[in-house]
Amino acid sequence: MVRFMKFSRERFLVFRAHLREAFTLAARSLWANKMRSLLTILGVFIGVTTVVGLVSLIAGLRSYVTSAFAQAGTDTFFVTRINWITSDWEEWFEARKRPDLTLADAAAIAESCPTVDYTAVRNVTIREVSFREKKVEGVIVIGTTEEFQQIEGLVIRNGRFLTDVEVDHSRQVTGLAYEVAEKLFGSGSGVGERVKIGGHAFTVVGDAYPMGSVFGQNRDNTVIIPITTFEKLFGTRGIAHGLAILARPTSPELEGRAVDEVTDLMRRRHRLGPEDENDFAIITQAAMVQAFDALTAALFVVIIAVGSISLLVGGVGIMNIMMVSVTERTREIGIRKAVGARRADILMQFLIEAVVLSAGGGLLGVAGGTGLAYLIGAATPVPASLSGGAVVLGVLFSTAVGVFFGLYPARRAASLEPIAALRYE
Numbered sequence: 001m002v003r004f005m006k007f008s009r010e011r012f013l014v015f016r017a018h019l020r021e022a023f024t025l026a027a028r029s030l031w032a033n034k035m036r037s038l039l040t041i042l043g044v045f046i047g048v049t050t051v052v053g054l055v056s057l058i059a060g061l062r063s064y065v066t067s068a069f070a071q072a073g074t075d076t077f078f079v080t081r082i083n084w085i086t087s088d089w090e091e092w093f094e095a096r097k098r099p100d101l102t103l104a105d106a107a108a109i110a111e112s113c114p115t116v117d118y119t120a121v122r123n124v125t126i127r128e129v130s131f132r133e134k135k136v137e138g139v140i141v142i143g144t145t146e147e148f149q150q151i152e153g154l155v156i157r158n159g160r161f162l163t164d165v166e167v168d169h170s171r172q173v174t175g176l177a178y179e180v181a182e183k184l185f186g187s188g189s190g191v192g193e194r195v196k197i198g199g200h201a202f203t204v205v206g207d208a209y210p211m212g213s214v215f216g217q218n219r220d221n222t223v224i225i226p227i228t229t230f231e232k233l234f235g236t237r238g239i240a241h242g243l244a245i246l247a248r249p250t251s252p253e254l255e256g257r258a259v260d261e262v263t264d265l266m267r268r269r270h271r272l273g274p275e276d277e278n279d280f281a282i283i284t285q286a287a288m289v290q291a292f293d294a295l296t297a298a299l300f301v302v303i304i305a306v307g308s309i310s311l312l313v314g315g316v317g318i319m320n321i322m323m324v325s326v327t328e329r330t331r332e333i334g335i336r337k338a339v340g341a342r343r344a345d346i347l348m349q350f351l352i353e354a355v356v357l358s359a360g361g362g363l364l365g366v367a368g369g370t371g372l373a374y375l376i377g378a379a380t381p382v383p384a385s386l387s388g389g390a391v392v393l394g395v396l397f398s399t400a401v402g403v404f405f406g407l408y409p410a411r412r413a414a415s416l417e418p419i420a421a422l423r424y425e
Contacts, residue, residue, distance in 0.1 A: 033325075040321045041361030043314025044401065048365025048394040051307035053372035058296050058303075060377060075252040076151055076285060077259060079105070079245040079266065083281035098279040100242045103227065105269060106145075109247060112265055115258040117250040120148040121227050123243050125234050127198035129223055131184040139180055140222040141197060143230025151246050152211075157181075159191035159206025162226055166205075170228040174202040179220035181207035197223060200233050259284065311397060315405035318357050322350060322409035333416050347414040354406020355399060362398025366391050 031037075081098050103121060110119040123143040129136045148154075149161045157178070166173050174197060181190055190204045202225065211219040227243075236242060249258035259282055266280050326333070333346055370391075 036321060037357060040317050041314070041357050041364065043310055043317050044358050044361025044398050045314075045365045045368060047307045047310030047314060048362045048398055049368035049372060050310060051303060051397075052366050052369025052391060052394045053376075054303045054369075055300065056369065056373035057376060058299060060373070062292065062296060075255045076246060076248045077255065077262075078283045079109070079247065079262060080281050080283060081242050083283060099270065100236060101245055101280065102243065105266065106243075106245045108265060108269060109245060109262055113247075113258060113261040115249050115254045115261055116247045118147045118150050118246075118248040120145045120151050120246045121243055122148065122246060123227060123230055123236070125198075125230075127234075129180055129184070129195060129197050131190070131193065131195045134184050136180055136183050136221075138221070139197075141230070141234070142222055142224045143227040143234070144224055145227055148224070148246070151248050154211070155209045156206050157209045158189040159204070161206055162224060167226040167228055170232055171226060172200065172202045172229055173205045173226065175205055175224040176207040177220045177222040177224075178208055178210040179218065180223055197225065198234065255284065308397075311401050314358070314361060314398075315401040318354050318402060319405040319409060321357075322354050322406055323412070325353070326350065326409050326413040329413075330416065333413055337416070343414040346416075347410045350410035350413045351403065351406050354410065355402040358402025358406070359395065359399045362395045365398065366394050369394065 079101060081101055082096070101121075106119055106121045109116055121144055125141045125143075126138055127141050129139045129141075142148075144162070145167050146162055146164045149156075154161065156175075158181075159175070161175055162173065165171075174195065176184070176190060176195075184190060184195065185193070189207070191206060193204050194201050195204055196202070247258065247262060249255045263278070263282060267276075267278065270279055272279065336346065
């Protein structure tokens with residue numbers, strides 16, 4: 001046993017010495033041809049940069065989407081006339097024939113669905129908002145009801161939110177989001193002042209703290225008015241697909257049951273038979289996340305394909321350069337074999353050169369992809385989140401490319417006969 005352990009240790013030490021020598025010779029060869037080595041790893045660098053950078057952007061975007069949904073409550077779902085996350089053009093065109101949702105539908109959900117805690121409605125248009133000589137263009141006007149505050153999590157800074165009494169009587173009152181209030185009234189409060197929304201006079205009853213942006217939509221560039229006033233002054237369709245009903249169950253665990261209750265109620269209200277399809281859509285937060293995941297999955301496949309093509313080009317470049325290197329160093333190979341180098345030593349030397357080229361390109365690509373992702377994140381609203389999986393994938397894939405494309409030149413070098421190699425001119 002002791003003899004076996006001693007023999008194994010000696011073999012390990014010999015192998016380590018050969019490996020160190022192979023790395024030394026490979027490093028000297030690559031350093032002697034610095035420009036050629038740099039150009040060779042460029043293809044690998046581009047491929048890994050593409051994969052790491054774009055996958056990191058997708059990971060960051062998914063995190064952003066998840067947090068954006070959380071702002072509205074991950075269990076909030078929407079009842080709409082058209083399913084705006086999955087409908088293609090043909091489905092959308094057919095869905096336009098469906099009946100509009102009504103305030104009575106929302107009232108029925110609030111009254112008849114015990115697992116629904118909050119119910120609100122929403123319709124949207126864009127108008128100019130002004131106060132005396134100050135004007136704010138392109139403001140999003142939201143027509144809604146009192147419970148919209150609880151569903152959206154709005155925090156009032158000055159004054160109050162809309163009331164059901166103001167909704168019932170179509171009062172011309174409004175609440176201002178943070179940015180609109182700042183542009184019209186500065187740091188002061190506009191509560192009690194009269195502003196014009198789309199040319200119609202409204203009394204300001206409150207303003208909110210900043211809410212930020214969701215999917216590029218600035219939530220602070222909005223004003224809120226009673227839905228009944230909205231329909232009276234701006235119509236029922238707005239700029240979207242008509243009225244949408246927002247519902248939040250009493251607890252996240254009851255979301256599925258709440259959706260079933262709302263679906264059953266809406267089918268009865270719209271007098272649909274057992275064989276009839278729904279003439280409305282229910283959109284859950286989970287469905288929106290799934291739609292986003294399906295989109296990013298397709299993008300991920302495209303990214304991997306583009307990165308693979310670039311790595312393939314880089315691999316072919318590595319093989320080409322290694323073949324040239326073998327030809328240039330034929331006499332060197334012959335001399336090494338003449339003084340006792342084995343086939344395995346020559347194979348290891350040239351294989352290490354190929355792996356160093358590819359792995360070097362992979363590591364530089366990881367750094368480049370990380371920098372690209374954070375540069376785009378700093379210049380745009382799209383966040384970046386470094387994906388550990390993408391880093392590992394990039395390094396392993398680039399190393400595998402070096403082994404695959406470097407193996408043939410290395411075997412060719414190792415198979416050279418010493419006498420023929422020494423005679424080579």
